[in-house]
Amino acid sequence: MEETSLRVPVEVTKVDNKYHFVFNKHINKLKKISLFESKDQEHKEIITSELDQFDVEIDNEIIHPLFFVEVESQQYIVGERTLPVEGMNNFRDMGGYETYDGRTVKWKLLYRSDHIHNASLKGLEYLKALNIKTIIDYRSEDERGKYPNKVIDVNIKTYCLDPDAHTAELAAQFTSDKANEDENLVKKIISQKEKGVLVNRYDIVMEQYKNFVNKEECKKAFSKMIKVIAEENSAPVDQHCRGGKDRTGYGCMLLLGLLGVKKEYIIYDYMLTHSNRVKRNAVKMEKYKKFTNDQVVLDYLYSLIDTQPEFIDASYDAIMSEHGSFENYAKDVLGITDEEISNLKQHYLE
Incomplete structure (x- = not known):
């Protein structure tokens, strides 16, 4: 890239x-x-x-x-940075990023990924060697039921923190039966187009990223994430959703922002998902083409799995414009304390 x-x-x-x-x-x-x-x-x-x-x-x-x-x-x-976990395509280490005050994020403590459901036995062995202590799973109950994580180690503590930030389109996919979720999503988009209510294909994604900042369920989930990671001995931590793009992308942006990481590195980290998911997205689009050849619908569907800097910018700019800093947002909106922010920097910066 x-x-x-x-x-x-x-x-x-x-x-x-x-x-x-x-x-x-x-x-x-x-x-x-x-x-x-x-x-x-x-x-x-x-x-x-x-x-x-x-x-x-x-x-x-x-x-x-x-x-x-x-x-x-x-x-x-x-x-x-992107680790070779067999069966997974987006397992990453967030170490090494520079902060505005000249420090860097420690390696081997903060990971982000796609869900662990697809990890092979060899992949699980690799993950076990990373000595992960905590997993933060942003997926919904429906997603976890259809795609349960494989067990890396029984001693790992898992927190299920569903921010419930899905747009109606994505909810239609995630709540469907496992065998029909792609077909149901395509049908919903076709129906919206036929009724003339299909909005700009990127507006729906931008709406989700703004939801992350202000929706009550999101604030509750991401507040808990910060509090958990700020606890002593919680690391190494992996936070993930399904593909490691949206919910995980926002959670990692929030964490890195609180650590004081420069915006250019936050965007860089987010955009690594783009290259990591090229093959996966191509496979996904081939599945969608089984149900429609309408290019408008296909373009819309691609926007839902695409990774663009404007998406994470929408969340970043909303926090900065409304609150002035990540610390103000964390304290005033998420109920994070000065001590917890201090602990984050002590644990994860050098």
Whole structure:
């Protein structure tokens, strides 16, 4: 994703058994990469290079390794952001993002994902190795019943926090029988078009993102999320919905905003869902085409699974314009205390 890659100094992705490093085009100096263990321990240097892209090979048995990067006076801790959890397509680490006061989010503590229903046995083994202690599940009771999460570890504490933010269109899909949900959604959109009540295809998504900020059920769910994550020993935490896009996207924006993460990184993090879901969205559209060839309806359906910066912007701007800051919104609307905000920053920033 060229439009987002320039917003982070280093991107790391795993290709086969190698880690591929891509540096921001403005970083054209000598780079030294070391395997990261802790700031207080000597780092094991792996490679020194002047290239902007190169591969690093390490012990393939290391789960989610972190790397210590030195570029003259600049130092970064980096790692693979979208993790290779077999069966899942959108499991991510939110570490490494920079805050307005110059700190960064710690790695391996805050995860976001699609639902765990699709994880394979190998995927579950990978997740277990991450030592997750808490799961926040934003899905509705209907969704959880149709697509129950597979068990990573019986000791993990799960909080079911349904914000009930679905538009009528998405509700028609999620409350349908598992075998008929796609067909029922298509029928609802066709019916709205025939009645002349089909609104602009992106307006319905924008409405949902504004609901996240002001709807009572949403405020209750996301308030609880912050309080849980602020508790000592709750991390590592994974928050997820079904696809890891809307409800999870808003929850992660709210959390990162409270930590003081720069807006450009919040948008970057949100938009990673776009690239992670390209194949999944293509499969979904092929299913919809079994029920209609009307391009207007198909475009509308795609808007419901698409990821655009304007969506998360709608939530971000609503908070900032109405409350001036994420902290004001959290305290005045969600009932979050100064102590809880302080705990978040203490636990998750370095």
